[in-house]
Amino acid sequence: MVSNYGIFAIETKNYQGWILGNEFDEYWTQVIFKRKEKLHNPIKQNYGHIQALREALSDYTDVNYISIVAFTTKADLKVKTNTDVVYTVNLPKTIRKYSNETISDSNKEQIYEKLLSLNIDSKENRKAHVEAIHNNLEDRHKKVDADTCPKCGGKLVLRNGKYGQFKGCSNYPKCRFIAK
Ligand SMILES: [Zn+2]
Known part of the structure; x- marks a missing residue:
């Protein structure tokens, strides 16, 4: 603001x-x-x-x-x-x-315009950023499918919890990753 x-x-x-x-x-x-x-x-x-x-x-x-x-x-x-x-x-x-x-009022306007221009400028950056997040998620899913913890590289194992079975990291409690 x-x-x-x-x-x-x-x-x-x-x-x-x-x-x-x-x-x-x-x-x-x-x-x-x-x-x-x-x-x-x-x-x-x-x-x-x-x-x-x-x-x-x-x-x-x-x-x-x-x-x-x-x-x-x-x-x-x-x-x-x-x-x-x-x-x-x-x-x-x-x-x-x-x-x-x-x-000052004039500086305020200038700063506002400057920030606005940066925002438009970053449209391409935004696309790249979103793509990077998607790649990251994909990578994460692949690891989970292969029973590898994406957080620490440990093995994922099935555990019994209060609400049924879930896939969690074998390095628990050091690593608290849970596959959702
Ligand atoms: Zn882990």
Whole structure:
């Protein structure tokens, strides 16, 4: 979001359960149904997005970037961070905290146009990106069909779970891959 008060990079997440983490952790933890899952620290993720913006907008050296991570209320946030990690319903309030005008109207328009042009430019890139994901998925399916874990290369074995049989990695609990 480009505004007179800076450029807001907003990373939205749609996770359920408890979300635990700190500013500088590599991973955060999601606790759901008494299970712990890892997720990449979204603050770090968003930092990467801001770095990409900085590069694209290198002509505008004194622009300030504001990182916000927003979770839907499906999540129960238990995080300790300096960066704003908020519920999506509180996004307007969070954005309104910033009241110092740092970007002129004309720069704001220029930046907006620049970002728009990059978006159109990346139509081909988008296609390549989607293709790469498909190839990745195909590769994954092939491995699973051959009873090889796509995550760690281990052997996949049939296991009996609460809800019936499933194919899981023999390196459990080190590797938690489950074929779906
Ligand atoms: Zn595995």
